[in-house]
Amino acid sequence: MKRSIASASLSVLLTIPANAQTRAGTAADPCGRECLRGFITQYLDALVQRDPKAIPTAPEVRFTEDTKTLPLGEGLWKGASKLRPYRQDFLDVREGVAAAHVVVEENGTPVMLALRLKIENREITEIETMVTRSRAEGALFDIEKLTTAHAAMNVVPEASRRMSRAGLIRIAETYAAGLKVGGTFEAVDAPFAPGAYRIENGVTTAGPGARAGSENIRTQSVMAHPDLTYRVAAVDEEMGVVLLRLDFGNTGNYGPGNALTLFEAFKIHGGQIHAVEAFMDIMPVNTPSGWPDYEIRKP
Numbered sequence: 247m248k249r250s251i252a253s254a255s256l257s258v259l260l261t262i263p264a265n266a267q268t269r270a271g272t273a274a275d276p277c278g279r280e281c282l283r284g285f286i287t288q289y290l291d292a293l294v295q296r297d298p299k300a301i302p303t304a305p306e307v308r309f310t311e312d313t314k315t316l317p318l319g320e321g322l323w324k325g326a327s328k329l330r331p332y333r334q335d336f337l338d339v340r341e342g343v344a345a346a347h348v349v350v351e352e353n354g355t356p357v358m359l360a361l362r363l364k365i366e367n368r369e370i371t372e373i374e375t376m377v378t379r380s381r382a383e384g385a386l387f388d389i390e391k392l393t394t395a396h397a398a399m400n401v402v403p404e405a406s407r408r409m410s411r412a413g414l415i416r417i418a419e420t421y422a423a424g425l426k427v428g429g430t431f432e433a434v435d436a437p438f439a440p441g442a443y444r445i446e447n448g449v450t451t452a453g454p455g456a457r458a459g460s461e462n463i464r465t466q467s468v469m470a471h472p473d474l475t476y477r478v479a480a481v482d483e484e485m486g487v488v489l490l491r492l493d494f495g496n497t498g499n500y501g502p503g504n505a506l507t508l509f510e511a512f513k514i515h516g517g518q519i520h521a522v523e524a525f526m527d528i529m530p531v532n533t534p535s536g537w538p539d540y541e542i543r544k545p
Contacts, residue, residue: 270342428470
């Protein structure tokens with residue numbers, strides 16, 4: 247009897263990864279990591295060719311840029327002219343999500359593109375983008391520092407240091423909790439690794455190389471964000487990365503009636519946050535994301 251139970255349990259465990267991949271592909275032809283990465287590549291290649299018909303979209307596909315629903319081919323599609331080398335992918339096999347931070351040239355000028363694609367049955371059903379073109383739009387902006395993806399974000403965690411999906415999200419959420427209360431991240435015991443850093447729109451704002459007083463992300467001073475909300479955009483379980491979409495709420499720091507919106511990635515392994523990288527854009531306070539079906543959370 248025990249052997250039968252053990253066999254049944256093993257069968258369930260072995261089928262979980264396959265079932266987890268069927269959202270993007272099919273049970274017979276799952277869309278794994280390289281499949282998802284390929285969708286990002288197809289999208290970006292089509293973008294700079296200004297040819298939206300070159301990507302495999304579902305009939306009901308939706309496209310937003312900076313929260314606004316647009317016909318596919320509008321917005322950045324009108325001016326995208328070249329891909330620069332910087333690209334950081336976030337691949338969520340379980341949910342069929344392919345996301346990325348990318349530097350694209352628009353009519354010869356570099357811009358930051360945050361991209362989220364939802365893949366179902368090997369078709370793109372959702373395209374969410376955020377484009378930041380200047381310091382006026384992003385609060386910070388040093389795009390020339392974004393030359394190649396950073397090594398720390400692309401470390402493949404050893405098996406012993408990998409965490410469950412729920413565990414990765416839980417640790418990323420301590421960051422949101424720390425921003426809400428302000429002061430320092432020590433207030434919520436956020437588990438930063440020694441030497442952990444944060445880069446926002448190309449600017450090192452915490453960790454080694456940051457301005458005086460911000461060299462230690464755990465103890466640097468941060469203002470309170472009492473109205474902060476967020477949602478989980480992607481979880482790259484193999485690489486130990488959680489991508490959150492955050493709305494900082496009305497802090498009074500980004501111009502009257504404005505708030506900061508971010509696609510922020512957290513590199514997590516061994517129970518610690520090792521790196522934080524964000525693309526961010528200033529938007530009017532309480533701007534809906536354009537994707538109301540996704541759960542919005544508060545710390």
